[in-house]
Amino acid sequence: MVDITKLPKAKSGFEELRSQNQIYVDHTDLIYEFAYLDGPNFLSRPRRFGKSLLISTLESLFSHGTEFFKGLKIEKLWAEREKEKSYRVIHLDFSSFAYTNPVDFDTKIYDTLANTANCLDITQKNYSGIYKSDSLLKDIISSAPGEFVLLIDEYDYPLTHSLDDKELFEEYRKYIQGLFGTIKALSGKMRFIFITGVGRFAKTSVFSQLNNLRDLGLEAKFAPLLGYTEEDMHQYFDEYVENAANILKLSKEECYEQIKAHYDGYRFHVNNETMLHNPWSVLNFLSAPENGFKNFWYETGGAYPTLIANYIENIQQVPLESIQKTEIGSDELSNFYDYFTVTPLSILYQSGYLSLRVEENDLGGQSLFLVPPNLEVKSALTKLYYVVVRKDAVETKTIQNISSALISNLKKSDYEKLIKTFSAALNTFGYDDHEAFKSEHYCRDIIYYTLTLSGINAQREVISAKGRADLVVELSDKRYVFEFKLARTKGSEDLLLDEALEQSCDKRYGEIIPIKELIRVGVVISAEDKAVSLWKII
Secondary structure, three states: OOOHHHOOOOOOOHHHHHHOOOOOOOOHHHHHHHHOOOOEEEEEOOOOOOHHHHHHHHHHHHHHOOOOOOOOHHHHHOOHHHOOOOOEEEEEEOOOOOOOOHHHHHHHHHHHHHHHHHHOOOOOOOOOOOOOHHHHHHHHHHHOOOOEEEEEEOOOHHHHOOOOOHHHHHHHHHHHHHHHHHHHHHHHHOOEEEEEEOOOOHHHOOOOOOOOOEEHHHOHHHOOOOOEOHHHHHHHHHHHHHHHHHHHOOOHHHHHHHHHHHHOOEOOOOOOOOOEEOHHHHHHHHHOHHHOOOOHHHHOOOOOHHHHHHHHHHHOOOOHHHHHOEEEOHHHHHOOOOOOOOOHHHHHHHOOOOEEEEEEOOOOOEEEEEEOOOHHHHHHHHHHHHHHHOOOOOOHHHHHHHHHHHHHHHHHOOHHHHHHHHHHHHHHHOOOOOOOOOOHHHHHHHHHHHHHHOOOEEEEEEEOOOOEEEEEEEOOOEEEEEEEEEEOOHHHHHHHHHHHHHHHHHOOOOOOOOOOEEEEEEEEEEOOOOEEEEEEEO
16 A cells, blocks of 8 residues: 655645655755756746755755755765855745735735845845835845845746736846846845746846856756656656555556656756656656546646737647647747737747657758657647637537547446447537548547547557557557548448448558557447448458
8 A cells, every 4th residue: 555645746845755655756966966056947847847945945055055955966975064054044945925916916026025134133224216126135145145045936927927917027027037137136245146027038137137047958968847747757756656556457558658658758958858758747646646647737827828818819820739849949949939919829828838858850950840759748738629629619618528528438438329429529619610521531530639638548550560540549458440431421431431341450550559449439430421431340
């Protein structure tokens, strides 16, 4: 029986995690690589990826030396003179403040700094001007040069939450720009500065004042800093994966594969091939595996739909298919973006909907693509597209009804209801789409995206020994292979069904590793009825 309490599901505090002997995935050797130096550092990552835990880890390191790092990699690396050194840490979490405008925001920062000033017996002056926190920060740092560490978490929270109001956004931008200018002037008097966020705002001049900032995201060696590698999963969570496998009646190997398919696939630098699991989703799954492979990222706000919703007009011009895989130039990734002129693909990349892939091209070189990293994100992206982006938006309750039906019918092998659900999907997602019933591939893709929307592991054009199957659905214990045909006339339906079944068998679709129970299904879709007209199972 595994001890679920050892999983740090709801914890973001490093010292509490260590004191309670919870699992801490040790990447502190990478922390050492930037923390032993002076100067400001910056790291951007999607939400729910461990930025706050990283800030908490740094806070402990500089507040108490290596007291809470016994047995971790950095303990041997950290300089002897600093192992018991206690710096004064100022921690500002911009996402934790309640505020309505920059003046109110500045007041929250000032109040936090005032607590530090009181503890140090620093007299607060009657500072002039609308904003006062920068003046107080100067006095605090100047009181003990070299003794302070500044940590700022979610610096861009005020910006991303004012995107629907350009005037307010600009006010926040100017405020943060000014604050960063003060921080730059003080950087030589501080031991260490670290800033996190989801996005980069260089074109909006937020970082123009802090031009000595080291962006860790541009260095390949820091790509695995946050998230769980495949090695981490086996080293730290093997018994929990085995527990999940037993509960779900899977082999441990299959359970690992399902976790990988749903929550792995993040790659944060083109020159680092390491793929990373989303820690939030992994921990939520392992804590309650009986609930299955749910979409934790979207359901708990990690997908940031309110942010993406601000780009409805732009994204509406981008077909869903092109968002699923887009080739880009390597120079595009090194550019910083202005959230008011950003392309849909770049904002999807920054917020975690898309990740990097490198593939060999026809010339023998390498091409760079942006793709959804895993099933969880692909489902979130598809849902967002249909609910928020598409002009004829689909209601959430409709999606829920279709999704739950697909999941249930596939698991129960209730073919009558499954095909009925396919027809409902064709009518729902193909409604008022003039291209929808002109080709069988387009019809197949409606089914594919509906399965994806439901978090079901579906793949198109799956290669087998003698060809490519239209659509393959992988469950833990069985494999469905669907071959689709589009009937433009009623008289052609029977012939097309025979052709679909013959093609599926002759080309041995679905006979791939790992071996599972194989169900081949021929499906004929009527262009006239916009629904499945005939189907048959082998």
